[in-house]
Amino acid sequence: MAESLSGGCLCGDVRYEVRGAPVYVFHCHCSMCRRAGGAAFQTWAGLEADALTVTQGTPQSYRSSSFARRSFCGRCGGQLFYHYTGAQSPALWVSAGTLDHPERVTPDRHVFESDRIPWVHMEDGLPRTEGDPEL
Numbered sequence: 550m551a552e553s554l555s556g557g558c559l560c561g562d563v564r565y566e567v568r569g570a571p572v573y574v575f576h577c578h579c580s581m582c583r584r585a586g587g588a589a590f591q592t593w594a595g596l597e598a599d600a601l602t603v604t605q606g607t608p609q610s611y612r613s614s615s616f617a618r619r620s621f622c623g624r625c626g627g628q629l630f631y632h633y634t635g636a637q638s639p640a641l642w643v644s645a646g647t648l649d650h651p652e653r654v655t656p657d658r659h660v661f662e663s664d665r666i667p668w669v670h671m672e673d674g675l676p677r678t679e680g681d682p683e684l
């Protein structure tokens with residue numbers, strides 16, 4: 550996997566780089582990711598919390614729960630990052646769909662399978678958990 554990855558939002562106002570390869574990559578079917586991304590599910594690349602450098606622009610952020618903040622472009626609305634700020638060690642998830650080369654990361658599991666929309670079918674053989682990622 551690549552040593553570093555770059556990406557950005559739809560309009561190009563926000564650009565970022567992340568250092569190192571993702572620790573895990575998962576499809577999240579939870580209703581919050583669905584609404585935040587406006588998509589059937591969201592694919593996240595989990596990285597060390599300090600791996601992110603925003604190289605252009607300033608993402609807006611929204612505290613989506615007591616333990617998380619989600620960042621997005623204030624102009625085009627593109628969903629970029631999920632910052633876990635709860636009791637366990639901090640974590641960063643980067644929206645894989647915003648990477649310049651999303652093919653460089655490989656999803657390894659589905660989470661919140663219990664919330665998956667019935668018409669989303671992915672016969673990829675990956676492990677599935679009912680709820681939270683067990684990481």
Ligand SMILES: [Zn+2]
Binds near residue numbers: 561562624625626
């Ligand atoms: Zn944008």
Ligand SMILES: [Zn+2]
Binds near residue numbers: 577579580581583661
């Ligand atoms: Zn989710």
